[in-house]
Amino acid sequence: MSSFEGSARYIADDGLLADVNAAVVLGRPLLVKGEPGTGKTVLAAAVAESLGMSVSTWSIKSTTKAVEGLYTYDVVQRLNDARFGEGDVRDIRRYIRFGVLGKAFVAAERTVVLIDEIDKADLEFPNDLLRELDEMAFHIPELDETVRAVHRPVVIITSNAEKELPDAFLRRCVFHYIAFPDRERMKKIVEVHLPGLPEKLLEAAFSRFYGLRRLDGLRKRPSTSELLDWLNVLVRAGIPPEEVMAKFPFPGVLLKQEADLDVAKIRR
Amino acid sequence: MLLNLLFNLRNQGLKVGSGEWLAFLRGLELGLAVSLHQLYYLARTVLVHTEAHYDAFDVAFKAAFDGVELPASLKDELTAWLAEARQLEEGRMGHHDFASLKAMRKELEKRLAEQKERHDGGNHWVGTGGTSPFGNSGRADQGIRIGGEGGGRTAVAVAGERRWAGYRTDVQLDVRDFKVALSMLRRFGREGAEQLDIDGTIEKTAKNAGEIELDIKRERINRVRLVLLMDTGGSMEPNAALVSRLFTAAKALKTFKTFEAWHFHNAPYQWLYSDYRTFQRKPTAQVLDGLTAQHRVVWVGDASMAPWELFQGAGWGEPGPTGLQWLQRFSQRCPASIWLNPDPERYWDHPTVRAIGATVPMFPLTVDGLRRGMQRLRTAS
Structure with a gap:
């Protein structure tokens, strides 16, 4: 495994390099905070580029639910298919769509996942992801199956500190604060x-x-x-x-x- | 030495959980910290969760690693160690088992010694691009990376710079900080108007194989009622801007079921003022009557005054309960009460501050104090 060294367009200081590498090696999510415009969001792309991984972004809004990042069960499509469509509607699997995290779990290669602006979501949102980020696995009750990450994705989470994040969540992350550049x-x-x-x-x-x-x-x-x-x-x-x-x-x-x-x- | 760091962190008030500490040790084991520099960053990223604690971490780190004793025959040891390292590199890539924490600590001390050598003697250390015998799997093929800090500052020196002091919890609070803290005060109840949840209805209907099933919810409403009582004028004058920011934030949030703000001077007496300049006022007893156990009460003031202003009469010679008695009545009626004090904690050793603190839990008016205060309000009820 190679390490993150910054990139041509992304100037990172020693501390940031060390912290990104710690997150990569320990397999823990990296929580990045900092003033707006210090390059939190573009960090994920730079890390992915440097490590030769692909990156996918999960942009959080106030209405985003934790489970959406894992999977959604498209019941409406299934109902539609049952009435007018073709195919086997008994196979629920056809209507389970993986979200950004879910896709990263089942990907054949290790990828980078950016969870952007986690503080935009409801206060409970980070708590709902605790176990999933800890064990990098989640359960799908509709199928009674557990999806386990083939490769623990490199998870980078940005926050503008609009809301306090719960302690239990913080304890599971490695943390970096991007200081304003001198x-x-x-x-x-x-x-x-x-x-x-x-x-x-x-x-x-x-x-x-x-x-x-x-x-x-x-x-x-x-x-x-x-x-x-x-x-x-x-x-x-x-x-x-x-x-x-x-x-x-x-x-x-x-x-x-x-x-x-x-x-x-x-x-x- | 590592345990020193742990204890120093605790002394600085950073509660390091066992989960984080184990993650930190695992990071060491995986070879994430082969120089003091990297040790500094590894410890900080795993053990510290907010920039407000970066400075406390720096203080603890400096205390733990400043003036670390080094063996005399450094050079020989260094050469021997490097030879061993090369051997390991040529032999097996990788697995170096740290039998125990003790062994690991010894290794670490050795490496710290090397780091020192590099800086003191200006020796060109061979580490860059080499291969670390430490750490298994992931990092072994990668080699020891010495931090690229040009000036040769040691991590202890970096920590000693205290460049994060400005991010400490006693930084100036702005309106946004207040909003963030106050928005922790939420207690949702579904007691608003009934509404058809369209997404929920579609979901339920589809699950119900197309038989229409309505999903009707009540609006979620924050049940928290907030009362803000502010000491105004006199010794509070220097804090006026700070207090007005708190007021602005609470007013602008609009998330509370009700919000009211009152002013007083020194301590609450017969009257509370909604506006000091126009002397619009309401009897304190009436304000108190309007409160329930559900109200969250936030007092703001420096709590220091002449003792008679708190313990005797009613402040300005009016009849009625003393300031302290009023405070006690508020606290009895609203168990979820806190007092925010803009004065630094070192000034709190004052008779009236102590008396008020004994009646209402007191927190400093800083980012950290505010957060603790809000947590208190959340849990008390």
Whole structure:
């Protein structure tokens, strides 16, 4: 088994590499938290690419139920087939459809599963997945069969901390918090997305950006994706570095709330 | 040394369960930590579940591994160990049985020594790209990966930087933190209007072989009633912004069956104020009458005042029960009550704070304190 080393487009620090590898080797789900725009969701793709596995995503919504990730039993289709269709409706197996996790369990090769934004779901959702993630197996009562993972998938779970996750769930995960990138790492990230920006412009933009992030009382601090957008705008509009410092052009790209714009103005 | 880490973590208030500890040992066994750096990350990722505890972990780690004693003849041991490692590599790939925890710890100490050597002497350690004799199955073909940290900082130094201090539980709370915490207060009951659940009806009907079966549910309604009582003005002035954020969050959540907010100064007396500026007020006794055992009561205040303001008269010379007596009446009626104190816990050794804390369970107004408080409110009833 190879290990995760980051990828050309994904800059990971030592801690993240170590924690991903721990999750892979221990076969435990990796819970990733961090500010928006620190690359939680794209991590799964980078891990999959680096390990040569395929990746499937289970995006969680407020109405998502745990069992949907395992399987669904399409009774309506079965009823329809019983009345109008063809085929053997006595074979319930034909109407069991595996969900993202279920598919990963029965896959012939080890895969990466991204459970994205688990905190969007109901509070009980993580508890409903405890046993399934622990044993990497689940029971289908309709068939009276237990599906056991052929290969424990690499499970990566992201959370924006909208809700507290239950302790029992946390204990079964390995955890990583993606810190907001410092200037040095941010430079590398910018270089990946917007190669060849003039050093002076970067310096000026970074000073402004990190200065904003240090401000007290912002409702939403600007994140990496906003910085990238802003840099893009600055370049396209041909703003010289001096003006970035003196005037703070296009503040709306970094700060999306009116109250935050006021805060930035007052404390400048 | 590992047990040191465990005890230090416990001292820092991190409750490490046996499941996690075993997972950590298993990680060691599988060769996930062949340098102190990797040990640091492995321990942190398995044993810590929130960034709020990263700093406490750093403190514990530094305490456990700072100044680890090293044998004198390091170089010989290193050479011998490496020779053995190469042999193992050429021989069998893989299986190295750690007979016991003791043996494992010894090995680990050895490796830590090597790590130290690399940093101190600037020796070019051969580890990169080599093959570890430790660990079975998965990792053996992969070799020891030395952390790529350029400056040669040791993990202890990294831990010593305390770069996670800002994420500690005593960080500034913003409205969102309050919302997250307050949304833990839920107790659903199906007592709303009756509704036809269409998805449920289709599901049930199909299972019923097409015979229509209606699925009628009542709306789910959060039964929690929240009462927020805030100390305002005076020594609470510096905390005004914080308290107003809590108020904003509670008001904006709209998930509670009822929500009411009252202000008082120092302690509750005859009157509670819905708005201090306009002096809109209601007799405290009336507010109290409106409460039931189902209400969750959250007091916010620094609880420190002159003793007579709590224990005597009714504060401003009015007749009636003392502040403390009012508090006791509230607590008797609503067992699910907590007091959130914005002052750090080290200031709590004060007669009025102690007296209030004895009447209403007191928690610091921090992310962690808030969470514990909410848990208390959830379980008490």
